[in-house]
Amino acid sequence: MAPQTPDDHEHRTTTLEAFADTIIPGEKRSAGDRAVAGVSRGGGAVQAGAIELLEWDATGITGGLDDFAAALNRHAAAYAAEHGIPTGDGVPPFVSLPYEDRAAMVRWLTAPGHPEKALWVSLALFCNMAYDSAAHMSTVDALAAGHPGLTSMGIAPPDADGLWRFRAWSYGRPLADVHPATTESGSPA
Amino acid sequence: MNSVERTDVLVVGTGFGGAIAAYHLAAGGAKVVMLERGPWLSSGEFEHDYKLGSSYTRIFDFVVGDGMSVLGGNCVGGGSVVYFAAMPRAPRFVFERRGSIHRRMWPAAIDRDTLEPWYDRVEESIPITKQGWDDVSYAGGLWAAACRHAGRTANPVPAAVDTSTCVNCNWMMAGCRFDAKQSLLLNYLPAALAHGAEIRPLHEVQSISRNADGDYRVHYTRVHDEDYRQTEGTGTIDAKVIVLAAGAAATPVILQRSEPALGPMPHGVGRYFSGNGERLNTAVLNEDRVREVLGLDRGDGLGYAANQIGKGPTVANWDRLDGSLPEYSRYSLEQLYFPPGLGTILALAEDGSWFGPRKKEMLERWQSWLIIFQMIEDDNEGVFGPPPARGNADRLSQQMLGVGRLTYKPTANTLGAWAMADAECKDILERDGLATVTPWTNDLVGAYTVHPLASCRIGDDPHTSALDDRHEVRGHPGIFVTDGSAVPGALTVNPAMTISALAERAIPGIVAAARERGVEVTYGAPAPDGSTSGRRGAAHLVPALMRK
Numbered sequence: 001m002a003p004q005t006p007d008d009h010e011h012r013t014t015t016l017e018a019f020a021d022t023i024i025p026g027e028k029r030s031a032g033d034r035a036v037a038g039v040s041r042g043g044g045a046v047q048a049g050a051i052e053l054l055e056w057d058a059t060g061i062t063g064g065l066d067d068f069a070a071a072l073n074r075h076a077a078a079y080a081a082e083h084g085i086p087t088g089d090g091v092p093p094f095v096s097l098p099y100e101d102r103a104a105m106v107r108w109l110t111a112p113g114h115p116e117k118a119l120w121v122s123l124a125l126f127c128n129m130a131y132d133s134a135a136h137m138s139t140v141d142a143l144a145a146g147h148p149g150l151t152s153m154g155i156a157p158p159d160a161d162g163l164w165r166f167r168a169w170s171y172g173r174p175l176a177d178v179h180p181a182t183t184e185s186g187s188p189a
Numbered sequence: 190m191n192s193v194e195r196t197d198v199l200v201v202g203t204g205f206g207g208a209i210a211a212y213h214l215a216a217g218g219a220k221v222v223m224l225e226r227g228p229w230l231s232s233g234e235f236e237h238d239y240k241l242g243s244s245y246t247r248i249f250d251f252v253v254g255d256g257m258s259v260l261g262g263n264c265v266g267g268g269s270v271v272y273f274a275a276m277p278r279a280p281r282f283v284f285e286r287r288g289s290i291h292r293r294m295w296p297a298a299i300d301r302d303t304l305e306p307w308y309d310r311v312e313e314s315i316p317i318t319k320q321g322w323d324d325v326s327y328a329g330g331l332w333a334a335a336c337r338h339a340g341r342t343a344n345p346v347p348a349a350v351d352t353s354t355c356v357n358c359n360w361m362m363a364g365c366r367f368d369a370k371q372s373l374l375l376n377y378l379p380a381a382l383a384h385g386a387e388i389r390p391l392h393e394v395q396s397i398s399r400n401a402d403g404d405y406r407v408h409y410t411r412v413h414d415e416d417y418r419q420t421e422g423t424g425t426i427d428a429k430v431i432v433l434a435a436g437a438a439a440t441p442v443i444l445q446r447s448e449p450a451l452g453p454m455p456h457g458v459g460r461y462f463s464g465n466g467e468r469l470n471t472a473v474l475n476e477d478r479v480r481e482v483l484g485l486d487r488g489d490g491l492g493y494a495a496n497q498i499g500k501g502p503t504v505a506n507w508d509r510l511d512g513s514l515p516e517y518s519r520y521s522l523e524q525l526y527f528p529p530g531l532g533t534i535l536a537l538a539e540d541g542s543w544f545g546p547r548k549k550e551m552l553e554r555w556q557s558w559l560i561i562f563q564m565i566e567d568d569n570e571g572v573f574g575p576p577p578a579r580g581n582a583d584r585l586s587q588q589m590l591g592v593g594r595l596t597y598k599p600t601a602n603t604l605g606a607w608a609m610a611d612a613e614c615k616d617i618l619e620r621d622g623l624a625t626v627t628p629w630t631n632d633l634v635g636a637y638t639v640h641p642l643a644s645c646r647i648g649d650d651p652h653t654s655a656l657d658d659r660h661e662v663r664g665h666p667g668i669f670v671t672d673g674s675a676v677p678g679a680l681t682v683n684p685a686m687t688i689s690a691l692a693e694r695a696i697p698g699i700v701a702a703a704r705e706r707g708v709e710v711t712y713g714a715p716a717p718d719g720s721t722s723g724r725r726g727a728a729h730l731v732p733a734l735m736r737k
Contacts, residue, residue, distance in 0.1 A: 044549065110633060112632050132529040135240060136240065152552065153555040166497075171322075182344055186277070188507050188521075
């Protein structure tokens with residue numbers, strides 16, 4: 001494989017960011033942010049650390065990221081041509097697509113029967129995990145740092161020792177009649 | 190070194206099926222070695238952390254198949270370490286199921302009555318709590334109240350949880366840090382070790398061959414303790430008796446891979462897999478309506494907003510567990526917790542999308558989620574293809590994520606039952622504006638199960654069951670299967686209790702087979718803590734099980 005130039009890596013990153021932002025969208029990081037489409041307020045998968053997670057070899061997909069980005073841009077160029085969407089404004093084809101077209105491509109690539117479905121689902125899975133569980137960092141640190149996904153989901157903080165304990169957990173009263181055919185030990189008859 | 194390691198009984202896997210067999214055989218005097226694919230963690234190592242590489246991903250496996258993905262334990266203690274500890278007995282009608290073979294699936298020797306003494310043995314060995322309403326989590330209470338509002342009953346679910354030490358942290362899938370969950374690490378396994386059994390973690394069994402003297406040789410690979418994609422050498426152990434309990438997604442794969450050495454396997458090996466009919470629905474609650482319609486209040490101004498709090502499933506609706514209803518229309522609807530990580534991506538937003546802005550808005554209301562777990566009667570549609578290079582999957586990530594060979598194409602019976610259960614969830618939870626309910630999508634990773642079953646099942650018909658009613662692999666005397674693979678089909682409730690009862694019931698036959706092979710072993714150990722009433726209760730069933 002030819003050595004990567006900084007441009008290649010930058011294009012790969014913006015392409016993967018645009019994919020991650022399609023899965024869990026966020027707000028633009030700056031006025032000139034092209035990767036993040038800006039269709040949602042607050043942080044999305046990109047701000048949550050999707051690239052950091054994808055680039056960690058523990059995921060098993062790190063070695064394939066060049067191919068993911070290249071394939072995504074190939075599909076995007078074909079999609080853009082088919083739909084008459086102009087590309088070639090200095091960003092990779094997938095990044096140049098508006099959010100709705102990025103989303104349409106993700107739906108197509110992950111639909112039952114698509115030959116590359118499993119690959120795109122795995123990429124989406126890790127983008128989602130960056131947001132909903134911050135799988136690239138310790139959960140306690142992520143919460144302390146105001147991780148956008150965990151914070152937005154309202155994950156309660158742990159005790160000082162980093163473990164969760166809830167002092168109140170129950171309405172504490174009968175809330176339904178039990179099934180008449182229940183055994184003494186609480187099983188179905 | 191040419192010396193061959195030998196043992197009397199080699200047990201593959203340390204979950205319910207393996208631990209129960211190892212305990213009884215070791216207590217009866219046999220030399221027992223247990224090989225476990227996953228690591229050996231103790232309670233102090235169970236972390237509250239979603240980071241890749243924490244206990245959550247070390248002890249837990251997610252194997253993606255074609256149409257079915259399987260979640261299971263991958264550690265010493267197996268499923269018991271990562272499960273939610275619901276331990277109901279299976280309803281009576283389950284044992285009369287006919288399923289896809291149109292005649293009774295279970296062996297004639299087993300029904301609810303004949304299994305009852307074995308359930309009792311399990312209940313004496315693994316402390317199971319009949320939960321009261323004080324133990325029921327907010328999520329369970331909410332489900333109960335919604336069921337009552339819709340004219341239905343709801344039951345606290347019996348669970349292997351010490352409610353006096355449980356802190357309701359809902360980290361059960363990462364292992365219980367507080368030893369509240371009564372996993373096998375607290376009962377059968379230490380008792381087996383006390384009787385001399387050995388446990389070897391990070392030993393992944395690949396296949397079995399047969400020696401000239403009739404003993405079996407087990408071939409294993411040592412697995413790297415952090416990156417499970419890497420291996421660190423191979424080895425073999427000879428044994429007179431093999432107990433396979435690698436889990437229903439792995440046991441048939443070992444037998445398939447052994448076929449060139451052992452000869453043809455029964456037709457049922459790697460066929461008739463059931464996902465226990467499982468499917469999830471997510472309700473997003475309207476907090477105002479929770480207070481107004483159900484009158485629920487946590488006392489701090491909140492109606493619910495407590496998805497994170499609890500101990501897995503605490504309340505189930507069992508109104509459809511009615512033997513007079515037709516097959517494929519009976520199911521339970523159980524409140525469940527599913528952690529982030531794998532627990533959100535398959536949930537569908539109101540507009541049907543699994544990603545995008547609407548999904549993100551749904552995630553913002555995560556604390557108001559209530560997850561309902563359906564267990565319907567499926568059609569045993571799963572079939573395993575040819576085994577992968579090693580183990581039961583091509584591992585993608587260093588831990589947890591792999592691609593297996595299971596294919597599952599749901600039949601009209603299964604799809605119909607899921608649709609019926611989906612409609613009932615909607616009917617109960619959308620009443621009076623309580624919530625919006627959507628099912629998890631099956632389009633991304635297929636259906637999914639946390640309770641794989643039946644891929645190597647017991648039965649009376651050699652064509653549709655890999656095992657006889659004593660759990661011996663047909664045509665391969667001395668090889669037994671005691672895990673979820675042996676259960677004939679979906680149970681409509683959580684299966685750990687039934688898997689365990691069947692394993693207890695299988696022991697007398699395994700002891701008899703070991704004795705035939707010259708192993709000095711007897712049957713009759715008490716419960717791991719020394720209690721004896723379970724043994725007394727099952728004693729009258731033992732002689733028949735020891736006769737071939």
